[in-house]
Amino acid sequence: MVFFSETFGIRSLQTPARRLLELLFDYRVENRPVLFHVFSNGGVMLYRYILEALHTHTPFQSLRVAGTIFDSAPGRRNLRGALRALATVLASMNVLLKYLLLFTFATTAVVLRVLLYPLTRFLHESHYDALLKAPSRWPELYLYSQADLIIKASEIELMASAREQLGVPVKAVDFSDSPHVSHMRVYPTYYRSLCTAFLADCVGASPP
Numbered sequence: 001m002v003f004f005s006e007t008f009g010i011r012s013l014q015t016p017a018r019r020l021l022e023l024l025f026d027y028r029v030e031n032r033p034v035l036f037h038v039f040s041n042g043g044v045m046l047y048r049y050i051l052e053a054l055h056t057h058t059p060f061q062s063l064r065v066a067g068t069i070f071d072s073a074p075g076r077r078n079l080r081g082a083l084r085a086l087a088t089v090l091a092s093m094n095v096l097l098k099y100l101l102l103f104t105f106a107t108t109a110v111v112l113r114v115l116l117y118p119l120t121r122f123l124h125e126s127h128y129d130a131l132l133k134a135p136s137r138w139p140e141l142y143l144y145s146q147a148d149l150i151i152k153a154s155e156i157e158l159m160a161s162a163r164e165q166l167g168v169p170v171k172a173v174d175f176s177d178s179p180h181v182s183h184m185r186v187y188p189t190y191y192r193s194l195c196t197a198f199l200a201d202c203v204g205a206s207p208p
Contacts, residue, residue: 017049021060033066033203037195039181041127041151044074048127051134067139067202069195072181074159075151076128128155132162139169141198143183143191150180171198 024030038047047068054060090098140163144156157172164170173194178186 013046014049033064035066036068039071040073045127048130055135065138069141071143072151074128075155139202142172145175145178147177148180
């Protein structure tokens with residue numbers, strides 16, 4: 001879904017996003033503060049549809065979202081980074097099939113997200129652009145690294161700055177040398193302290 005259907009502009013993650021929100025009601029936590037912890041661009045794609053559902057579907061509007069943590073995300077159209085991510089996912093697959101899928105994805109991405117972008121952006125807004133102007137105003141914490149080879153640190157910093165200009169309480173922490181979605185693995189104590197402090201601040205501040 002992340003690498004192929006979403007690249008084609010098919011909103012395949014929309015249904016899983018709504019099901020995830022429905023689970024909150026199944027577990028009867030709809031009246032408690034909810035914190036989203038989003039990992040990489042795959043998580044951002046899902047979160048994009050969660051945001052849409054939270055602001056357009058009446059049953060979900062009662063959820064008390066306290067804040068969102070972004071780990072190694074979000075990033076723009078980065079073909080090299082996307083290929084690295086897909087190669088990691090396919091690492092245990094048959095070599096021929098792996099390279100066939102990588103070639104198919106690269107070709108599709110170049111055609112739809114580069115060559116035809118002036119047209120496709122009107123048909124399917126990118127997840128990055130959707131988050132730039134998202135209507136949510138609860139606090140956001142960005143955890144990223146200059147050493148990330150999949151998501152560019154500059155793109156995360158741009159997002160954090162743009163959201164802050166919209167009035168969103170934003171904090172961004174650069175881990176400098178930890179790899180993609182490996183900040184907790186490299187700096188476990190610091191990572192936990194940042195997340196715990198952010199959660200405490202969000203719940204204490206009672207964000208809208």
